[in-house]
Amino acid sequence: MAYPGGQLSEEKVFKDPVHRYIHVRDKIIWDLIGTKEFQRLRRIKQLGTTYLTFHGAEHSRFNHSLGVYEIIRRIIDDVFVGREHWDHSERLLCLCAALLHDLGHGPFSHSFEKVFHLDHENFTQAIILEDTEVNAVLRRMGNDFPKKVAEVIAKTYQNKLVVSLISSQIDADRMDYLLRDAYYTGVSYGNFDMERILRVMRPREDQVVIKRSGMHAVEDYIMSRYQMYWQVYFHPVTRSAEVILTKILHRAKKLYESGYTFQTKPVHFYSLFVGNVNLQDYLKLDEAVILYYFQQWQEEKDEILRDLCSRFVHRRLFKYVEFSPTNEQMKKLMELTLLFKKAGIDPEYYLVVDSSSDLPYDFYRPGEEGERLPIYLLMPNGELRELSRESVLVDAISGKRRTDHKLYFPDDFLYDFSTKRATKKKIMEILEG
């Protein structure tokens, strides 16, 4: 079925620092961009608290969503069109799914999901399927079209090739966020030759494969991913901000449950606190709203909430030491917990172990009992070979795990020797090893 209005009379373009231009010719895409649910993504940062480490990282999920759309558009219109295995009637479905794949992200998603046990992917599904402007636009294509878009994003759509374009080990989502996050953070290691990768992508029945001649470009992409995860996404300072943010949410929830009277009533949080968030409440949340509360809560009577909010707003972050949760270190942690209590510092909020595996992660590894579809190279003789069997470089980092735990604490409290001097000294001795 065609979309009413089909194509725009003139192509629209958005200037973009990563792809130069985002090209929009299809009216459905133009209409989706104009919906209030999609515009909301302008108010949600792509990298959450990373801006407190890399000051350039202020870009939004709106930018990234347009970027993913543009990559898919190029793959379909410039590379796949007319090739065997590619069903061109899936074109608009792919473009819509690419554009909308992150629609359900909330402000500071990682912390919110952790504290309130939410899943942004459920909200993506709800925004597409329930009574929203996005749903109304998609339904103009046919009543079952929103369901199809939701299935592609949820990876349960029957055509696996379509799913793999949006979500696989080498997909448009990752290609865009690596390049975009590298650009905005200002780091040099996220870059790779995307143009080359796009040119060597080929459709197969179940997934996208890469021509053997493009292997080195893919190697570069995989190394970029590896570097970005450890240099940017898992940066310990970003994690410190994330720890404080998480603790603010925990504290606010706990206060609410205990019947505390907030000076600034957390009306936007009520449904989160009681674990009953409906879509309309969720869509009202964005970073401006959350930061308003943090600003206001600096005036609260509760000392812990006040302090944590002030730390976040003024970037007075926690310090950290390396921590490995062996039994020996666990004993030290227990001792520290007792000493913190003795020093009058609540360890529930001020002594925090954070594991990097709690943050976004997905550096390359080949399929394990087939769970993850590996990247396949299309050999000159038409055979498919799994990437790490051809690439020495990829083989070297495949399956090599790095885990990282850190113990976070407020050193300013501990160095304030005006009270509990001996206890604090003892704490510092343990922390400094």
Added chain:
Amino acid sequence: MLTEHAKIMKAFMAAGEIVGRKKLQKMIYIAKKLQFPFYEKFDFHFYGPYSEELTWRIEELCNLGFLNEVKEKKGGYVQYRYTLTEAGEQFLSHYDIELPHLQDCLQDMNGQHSRFLELVSTVLYFEHLSKEEVKEKVFSLKSKQRYTEEEFEEAYAYIDKLRGYVHSRS
């Protein structure tokens, strides 16, 4: 602190040895769907619901010596066996985690084939749909597994059985 790690170890303590990563993934997913408080994020992969986060957690626990992983070559693929180590039991002693009836559920699941658990977890993944729609999903997305109508019905009966364990909690 590290409570999520401890809960996974608790699952091993309840289930005993678990053979196969696929089985392990499906057991934890099913337990999560039975409202046990596992917070690893799952999405739909080749063999049904799968959690990258759980994979990492297991690897971490192995690296720390809290879980023992044994690799076995099985024809065309590698199979993994997992057990809780003594150090793991000691670590777990720092936590006071009560998960009533988890043992009943996990031990029962551990006695099932991973192929069947894959079906059960897929049914649970789509449980918001009507039974007919779930069937359509299972038969289209899992066409290579060639599940029968009978197995499909067994999956529903099995879910009821597991929920029976949980409801006997109250």
